[in-house]
Amino acid sequence: TQLLNISSLSAGIEDRPILHGVDLTVGEGESHVLMGPNGAGKSTLGHVIMGDPVYQVSSGTITFNGEDVTELSPDKRSLAGIFLSYQAPVEVPGVPLYSFLRTICQMRPELKSTAREFRKRVGEIADQLDLEQSFLMRELNVGFSGGEKKKIEMLQLLLLRPKLAILDETDSGLDVDALGVVSRGIEAYREQCDGALIVITHNTRILERIAVDRTHVMVKGRMVAEGPAGLIDEIDKTGFERYESALETEA
Numbered sequence: 001t002q003l004l005n006i007s008s009l010s011a012g013i014e015d016r017p018i019l020h021g022v023d024l025t026v027g028e029g030e031s032h033v034l035m036g037p038n039g040a041g042k043s044t045l046g047h048v049i050m051g052d053p054v055y056q057v058s059s060g061t062i063t064f065n066g067e068d069v070t071e072l073s074p075d076k077r078s079l080a081g082i083f084l085s086y087q088a089p090v091e092v093p094g095v096p097l098y099s100f101l102r103t104i105c106q107m108r109p110e111l112k113s114t115a116r117e118f119r120k121r122v123g124e125i126a127d128q129l130d131l132e133q134s135f136l137m138r139e140l141n142v143g144f145s146g147g148e149k150k151k152i153e154m155l156q157l158l159l160l161r162p163k164l165a166i167l168d169e170t171d172s173g174l175d176v177d178a179l180g181v182v183s184r185g186i187e188a189y190r191e192q193c194d195g196a197l198i199v200i201t202h203n204t205r206i207l208e209r210i211a212v213d214r215t216h217v218m219v220k221g222r223m224v225a226e227g228p229a230g231l232i233d234e235i236d237k238t239g240f241e242r243y244e245s246a247l248e249t250e251a
């Protein structure tokens with residue numbers, strides 16, 4: 001059964017089209033990789049799937065779990081089970097990360113728990129990610145590094161247990177420590193949550209530990225290729241030029 005079905009999706013900002021007739025289908029529990037050169041529209045697609053109001057959908061549909069979510073608010077999509085990384089945590093001086101995580105869980109009926117159950121659950125997740133318990137007591141303050149934001153995202157991912165996680169990893173510059181947390185997070189999500197995954201990345205190291213079902217290539221707002229996991233290695237060697245020149249010949 002299909003979890004996510006995107007059909008002929010075009011979207012952009014104001015009078016600037018970015019995505020052109022994008023199709024994408026993700027089945028329950030599948031792992032997909034989305035690749036493409038800088039500026040192809042990969043992050044935009046992630047944001048449009050999440051319902052970011054910065055972008056307007058001009059045509060096409062997004063169906064999730066059998067429901068047309070094209071017009072739903074980001075909140076409702078989140079409740080329906082879609083998760084997008086790269087959501088910088090709110091910056092609230094004086095509020096520890098632990099309390100923030102507790103608050104987001106208590107807002108969801110299916111995740112409500114006693115303080116004691118929550119403490120146990122967060123502790124387990126921090127252990128799985130190999131995070132220091134002291135990290136949980138960090139203030140949600142301005143000035144988290146890229147790596148620290150990734151750690152918070154992975155904590156959120158494993159706590160919220162979404163049906164679909166879209167992880168936008170294009171923002172490289174993560175140190176080895178943060179890369180480890182991300183790959184452990186993805187592995188734990190796959191094993192424990194049985195969720196589907198779309199990883200947007202150039203960094204094939206993150207992919208070493210996950211079995212990829214399908215790879216998609218996007219160039220200039222269009223899906224230009226789709227294939228098995230082996231396509232990642234091919235692109236690693238040959239780059240995106242052939243897809244780019246194929247598009248130019250067509251135009």
Ligand code: ADP
Pocket residue numbers: 013018036037038039040041042043044045054170
């Ligand atoms: P990728 O993630 O593949 O690098 P993006 O989705 O970030 O690509 O961007 C695709 C194109 O859309 C780029 O030309 C980018 O400048 C433009 N774009 C994306 N979001 C915005 C925005 N909020 N405002 C203006 N331009 C945007």
Ligand code: MG
Pocket residue numbers: 038039043170
């Ligand atoms: Mg980019």
Ligand code: MG
Pocket residue numbers: 042043044170
């Ligand atoms: Mg991007």
